[in-house]
Amino acid sequence: MEAAVFYGIGDLRIEERPLPDIAERQVLVKVAACGICGTDRHIFHGEFDANPPVIIGHEYAGEVVQVGKNVHEYAVGDHIAIDPNMACGICRPCRRGQVHLCESLSAVGVNYDGGFAEYSAVPVSQCFSLPQRVSLLEGALTEPLACCLRGIEQAQIKPGDIVAVIGGGAIGQILAQLARMSGAGKLILSDPIPERRAMALQLGYVDAVVDPTNEDPLKTTGALCGGADIVLEAVGSVHTTQQAVAWAAPGATIVWFGVTPPGQLTALEPNLVFRRELTIRGARINPFTHSRAVALLASGRLNLEPLITRRISLTELPAILQAPPGRDTKTVVIP
Numbered sequence: 001m002e003a004a005v006f007y008g009i010g011d012l013r014i015e016e017r018p019l020p021d022i023a024e025r026q027v028l029v030k031v032a033a034c035g036i037c038g039t040d041r042h043i044f045h046g047e048f049d050a051n052p053p054v055i056i057g058h059e060y061a062g063e064v065v066q067v068g069k070n071v072h073e074y075a076v077g078d079h080i081a082i083d084p085n086m087a088c089g090i091c092r093p094c095r096r097g098q099v100h101l102c103e104s105l106s107a108v109g110v111n112y113d114g115g116f117a118e119y120s121a122v123p124v125s126q127c128f129s130l131p132q133r134v135s136l137l138e139g140a141l142t143e144p145l146a147c148c149l150r151g152i153e154q155a156q157i158k159p160g161d162i163v164a165v166i167g168g169g170a171i172g173q174i175l176a177q178l179a180r181m182s183g184a185g186k187l188i189l190s191d192p193i194p195e196r197r198a199m200a201l202q203l204g205y206v207d208a209v210v211d212p213t214n215e216d217p218l219k220t221t222g223a224l225c226g227g228a229d230i231v232l233e234a235v236g237s238v239h240t241t242q243q244a245v246a247w248a249a250p251g252a253t254i255v256w257f258g259v260t261p262p263g264q265l266t267a268l269e270p271n272l273v274f275r276r277e278l279t280i281r282g283a284r285i286n287p288f289t290h291s292r293a294v295a296l297l298a299s300g301r302l303n304l305e306p307l308i309t310r311r312i313s314l315t316e317l318p319a320i321l322q323a324p325p326g327r328d329t330k331t332v333v334i335p
């Protein structure tokens with residue numbers, strides 16, 4: 001089979017590999033689609049630790065083509081989405097039920113072979129059944145959706161809240177859809193790329209969009225007059241973490257969802273946090289949110305397929321990871 005194997009910084013090779021052997025509690029999945037995530041880019045550039053040589057790719061869905069001899073939960077022909085994240089179960093956070101904060105967290109597509117390949121051997125514990133009516137393409141978005149559900153949990157939106165989403169990439173668009181579903185009274189999305197703003201307006205879940213390079217939503221558009229009750233930062237830059245605080249209304253909750261590079265610092269005025277009694281929260285991966293992500297996909301109430309703006313083959317992947325992120329909302333590899 002063809003697979004994208006990461007050997008070290010800047011070294012991703014498309015190779016012919018033997019079909020993986022499956023253990024007795026694993027299934028063999030024929031990968032239908034595997035999304036490219038910021039983490040894959042970070043791994044490629046040496047900004048996120050992986051275990052090379054390893055097949056990367058952790059946002060994927062596919063069809064079961066073989067089951068291990070001790071697998072009773074899944075059968076050949078089943079459609080499944082993968083939860084790549086694995087907790088150790090014995091560290092302090094794990095034993096307190098905070099598996100996403102596990103001290104030895106590992107992941108399929110980072111530490112173990114993942115989804116940028118034609119086939120993938122996956123432990124039963126990481127498989128989630130997808131109903132046939134959910135396309136496998138949309139199914140590849142289960143993992144980012146599950147992570148966004150954690151972000152929404154952390155935001156604690158109340159019906160009627162004014163919500164601002166900073167960033168209109170796939171994560172920002174998913175967060176916006178979930179914020180609308182959670183009862184946002186007024187929802188604005190900010191992104192400098194016109195196609196992303198247009199997408200949010202066209203798909204119909206936001207009330208207004210902002211081009212942050214030209215407009216200050218607190219002044220010019222009036223869209224955020226008085227600030228937002230909830231600000232969801234989905235970019236991961238120092239500038240936008242500060243913008244998120246600036247756009248917060250008194251009493252607001254800010255979720256810094258975007259991943260900034262380790263070691264970078266942001267300036268924050270503690271007096272402002274005091275005066276406005278602001279809450280700033282993080283949101284990390286998908287603690288127990290994967291089954292809800294599948295249920296939401298099955299409900300048909302989200303519209304995620306339009307977020308996939310580009311489909312590529314495995315051979316195109318190294319060049320895509322090498323280049324800076326483009327204007328596409330979500331690029332998916334079809335092995």
Ligand SMILES: [Zn+2]
Nearest residue numbers: 037038039059
């Ligand atoms: Zn990811």
Ligand SMILES: [Zn+2]
Nearest residue numbers: 088091094102
């Ligand atoms: Zn642990």
